[in-house]
Amino acid sequence: MTVFGEAAERVRSGADHRVEARALIAEMTLAEKLGCLDGDVDFWPGHIDMVSGGYYAHAWPAAAVERLGVPGIWFADGPRGCVINPSTAFPVSMARGATFDPELEERIGEAIGAELAIHGATFTAAVCLNLLRHPAWGRAQETYGEDPHHVGEMAAALARGLQNHVMACMKHFALNSMENARFSVDVTADERALHEVYLPHFKRVADEGVASTMSAYNSVNGEWCGDSPTLLTDVLRSEWSWDGFVITDFLFGLRDPIGSVGAGCDIEMPFRQQRELVLAEAVRDGLLAEETVDAAVENIVATLLRFGPVIDEKPDPARLEGAAHRALAREASAASMVLLSNDGLLPLSAESKRAAGSKLDSVAVLGHLADTVNLGDGGSSDVHPTEVVTPLAGLRNALPQVAITHHDSDVSIARDADAVIVVVGYTSADEGEFIGDALHEVAHLLPPRPERSASAPEPEPAREETNDEPAATPEIDPHGEPESTFAPGGDRRSLRLSEADEALIAQACATSDRVVVAVMGGSAVVMPWIDEPAAVLQIWYPGAEGGTALADVLLGDAEPGGRLPFAQPVDERDLVEFDPDASAATYGLLHGQWHLDQMGTAAARPFGFGLGYTTFDLSFDELRTDGGELTAIVTASNAGARDGSTVVFAFATVHGSAFERPHRRLVGFSRIGISAGESLETSISLDLTQLHVRNNGEWLDERGDYEISIGLSADPAGLQSHTVNRAGLRSVAPSQRRHQRTPRGSRP
Secondary structure (H helix, E strand, C coil), rough: CCCHHHHHHHHHHCCCCCHHHHHHCCCHHHHHHHHHHHECCCCHHHHHHHHCCCHHCCCCEEEEEECEEEEEEECCCCCCCCCCCCCCCCCCCHHCCCEEEEEHHHHCCCCCCHHHHHHHCCCCEECCCCCCCCCCCCCCHHCCCCCCCHHHHHHHHHHHCCCCCCEEEEEECCCHHHHHHHHEEEECCHHHHHHHHHHHHHHHHHHCCCCCCECCCEEEEEEEHHHHHHHHHEEEEEEEHCCCEEECCCCCCCCCCHHHHHHHHCCCCEEEHHHHHHHHHHHHHHCCCCHHHHHHHHHHHHHHHHHHHHCCCCCCHHHHCHHHHHHHHHHHHHHCEEEEEECCCHHHHHHHHHHCCCCCEEEEEEEEEHCCCCCCCCCCCCCCCCCCCCCCHHHHHCCCCCCEEEEEECCCHHHCCEEEEEEEECCCCECCCCCCCCCHHHHHHCCCCCCCCCCCCCCCCCCCCCCCCCCCCCCCCCCCCCCCCCCCCCCCCHHHHHHHHHHHHHHHHHHHCEEEEEEEEECCCCCCCCCCCEEECCCCCCCCCHHHHHHHHHHHCCCCCCCCCEEEEECCHCCCCCCCCCCEEECCCCHHHHHHHCCCCCCCCCCCCEEEECCEEEEEEEEEECEEEEEEEEEEEEEECCEEEEEEEEECCCCCCCCCCCCCEEEEEEEEEEECCCCCEEEECCCCCHEEEEEEEEEEEEEEEEEEEECCCHHHHEEEEEEEEEEECCCCCHHHHHHCCCCCCCCC
């Protein structure tokens, strides 16, 4: 057994992982320790491999010490599924956020974690939880929504599931919510905005025991995130007492390779890059203390020791893209779809039975996206399943006896159809991760290109054996620029659909009164046409089983379970300012629904909105206090003729506050399923830490009259309220601010 293996056994038996890590580090040479602080692959061969297909072919190693058996990390991404080919593609995170179902998200995390492990990965940055400040953000699809409490609960659930099989990393720390300018923008946020709005969800996942944190590209209050002692040491370690290791975002995540070590950044990912050029000399010259290096290596090794039991477990390879994972993707897709309007046409099967003598004999399907594989971003979150069911294929599979015609734009096929399905929206060409010319911007920070050699082949990164063959990597001149396999992506310039899509909708509605519009995309869409079709569904980027799930929802075999995880505006001018090309931006306390509430502007559809195929009545019965925890007791009744589910939201308002605040802040939610005609009492735990105020480095619990409101969305017209008095204003110690949660079983 290796030295690391012996230490891991002692930790498994109860030894302190930090003590064991320090003993192991004492046996390392300086070169071995420095080798832990960046990736294990040289920059140029690694870069060429990565951008030309290798990112989706194998895991990426870092921080291994072969002599002592330290396994290091084997990285593969996974916000909507393992990115190594082939893997199950689940709906994007924003879609799953619309389910408001942490239990479902934990199951998805477990499935993604299993597929990552099957492909040889031990570490993933799948937990993206940057707040949706504005829906034009190109990577909005990779997070869960605009509200800190909701995002934190969903991301914590994903981390719990993943860490059954791999170490999870939360990203991008912090205030990374624009794409085009992410390598250059400086985001200013005052103390309250930073700690009350843009960090609470990260703390929630840190408390869940997440193994790692990835720093962001942007700077915050003048400090580049990868070099920021404020974020990486003062907040993460000193204030939150978080126990894990920090990595940079890939390729361009550092600006100060020496200073970043002391700032709290442990690994430069994914290659031997800036640190490789300077750290050894910096230690020799006294610019970097070896004790500082040791502290960073300790964070890495101690975490590897903690997660030894997780890494050692190998899932059954038969699970990869297996029937259970495909079924889970189908379930999640249907549960995520948000019914934004419905004049009674949906569900189609129910409607056809109501109309005397009518049958669903013909369906017209319009739009090029109906027959296009459209899974979302083509960058670091891209997933390549063996099979994808498109909307058209899903309908044809579900309705083999029905005449289904399709055309990209010829609305004449809709004239005599019993139902018309128009599929419109965005693709990875419209929104997603943005690379641009970033390599040229930071070329001065990179190792020099190798000398051309006609005889010496480019080395490939080391890789573990997996059960599938990696994708072929094209031959590329290392002295030229490789042709990237990443999609262009970037931020959206408009929240409207394209002119062609809006025209197609208008033409379809002029031809038929039985039009259902299905909108694909990663976040909010401004829909001035929303009242024209008979029904409108937001189906997101719905994953490999999206077409099957869409047919399930349209035909009533499943309900549209989603609720909006953001406010959908009437006009994008109603939202906070968003400049995708900004060199500087200021983030305040209010955005999304909070901003609309402050301005007195109605949303087209408020936060939490979503129709179903049945109706629910709520009764807010009482507030209970149990051991200092406040719980709302609610009775929900299914008043319709179908079984169904809904989401009950709890908001809180502090009356007479001495501080500017959101008018209502989400403090709890619960997804419940109820049979037709039945009632159910449910309790919602209220997270009143969401109401704490940050002031001069302390947390204040402002006590007074708290109005707790319960409803099916943030629409004030549908809220029921109780008031509870909490007298006084007191400072809250860090240990009181959040209940520490520990993952299940023996896992850290």
